[in-house]
Amino acid sequence: MKRRSFLVASTVIAASGFAQDDDKPKRRVGIIGHTGRGNYGHGLDTVWQRIPEAEIVAVADGNQVGLAAELGKLGLERGYSDYRRMLEEVKPEFVSVGPRHADQHHDMALAAIEAGVKGLYIEKPFCRTPEEADSLIAACRKHTATIAVAHRNRYHPVLKQIDKLISDGGLGKMLQIRGRGKGDRRGGDEDLWVLGSHVLNLIHYFAGAPKSCSAIMLQDGRRITANDVKPGGEGLGPLAANEVHARYETEKGIVAYYDSIANDDTKGDAYCMQLIGSKGTVTLHIDRDPVAHFIPGNPFQPTKEPSPWIPITSAGVGVPENQQDLIADVHNHVLAVRDLIDACDNGRQPLCDVHAGAAVVEMICAVFESHRLGGKTVDFPLIERTNALQKL
Secondary structure: OOHHHHHHHHHHHHOOOOOOOOOOOOEEEEEEEEOOOOEOOOOOOHHHHHOOOEEEEEEEEOOHHHHHHHHHHHOOOOEEOOHHHHHHHHOOOEEEEOOOOHHHHHHHHHHHHHOOOOEEEEOOOOOOOHHHHHHHHHHHHHHOOEEEEOOHHHHOOHHHHHHHHHHOOOOOOEEEEEEEOOOOOOOOHHHHHHOHHHHHHHHHHHHOOEEEEEEEEEEOOEEOOHHHOEEOHHHOOEEOOOEEEEEEEEOOOOEEEEEEEOOOOOOOOOOEEEEEEOOEEEEEEOOOOOOEEEEEOOOOOOOOOOOOOEEEEOOEEOOOOOOHHHHHHHHOOHHHHHHHHHHHHHOOOOOOEHHHHHHHHHHHHHHHHHHHOOOOOEEOOOOOOOOHHHHO
């Protein structure tokens, strides 16, 4: 989304003018989850209870025990074991595709789009391959459906303040972007998928579309081979490495890096994205509060005093946060869902739309393709539209 559109959409979702008109029918919402196979993500079911103008009318869950529990949780009577039947009978206007297991996302989303659902809110990772993303983009275009992906930091008002810091010259010359995964037991390509997708989404926001990628994947310090490839957890598809290093060239001319090493001894504190400039650094720690800090000064020049980490809030650099409710609505997905509703009503794309979700998937799969080709630089869009690890 263009920056001007971002500002317009941000104003819309941050505004308080969302009072429900009691005479107006509520927006009908269906929830798709799968207990034991990703469940309902991080609140993608309950977020709709926070939207007064929306009403959850049904839920689908292939696990009967889980379905019963979810009906009680949401206070519903109407539940389905088959989400396709729910879509056919209930005909919701909006749907949450909640399971964290990414292998279900494409089929669930495609079924919803073809059933006439107007807006979909989908857990990340969006899908597993560029091929799946291509399919959903085509379906949205054919059926005039709108997808928003649950990279909730994309909706954070602090992004506008970082944009202003950059445009005002506070970072000086932008030198590079560095991102890291959480570095826990999932370090490597699982970390890249599950948590690194948030980092790559922010890289995409600040640096623009990726132009090329070169990468290496290691298992215990050696380059992975076909013998290392196994089915990954959480429905992610083939996985192989406990260490990943990737380099991206972007449309804004900024080079971005992503690294993840299993058990990296950072206790998760390295899970962040850093904008490194000649006059300072911005660090965004994913899903924290405050989410971002500014460290002023040349990052390569020693200083007599420790460099301060100055919080960046929705009000600005070093200004106390004065919109705690708004920040809470970032974390609980309310801003994202409100943005999706407004996007559908006004014929625009959401802040984190289907193309942004697809870009992240392609950035991840580019790592696999580059490694398969011996670390060779691969250009976007990728020629290989599947997971290249299965072709090692």
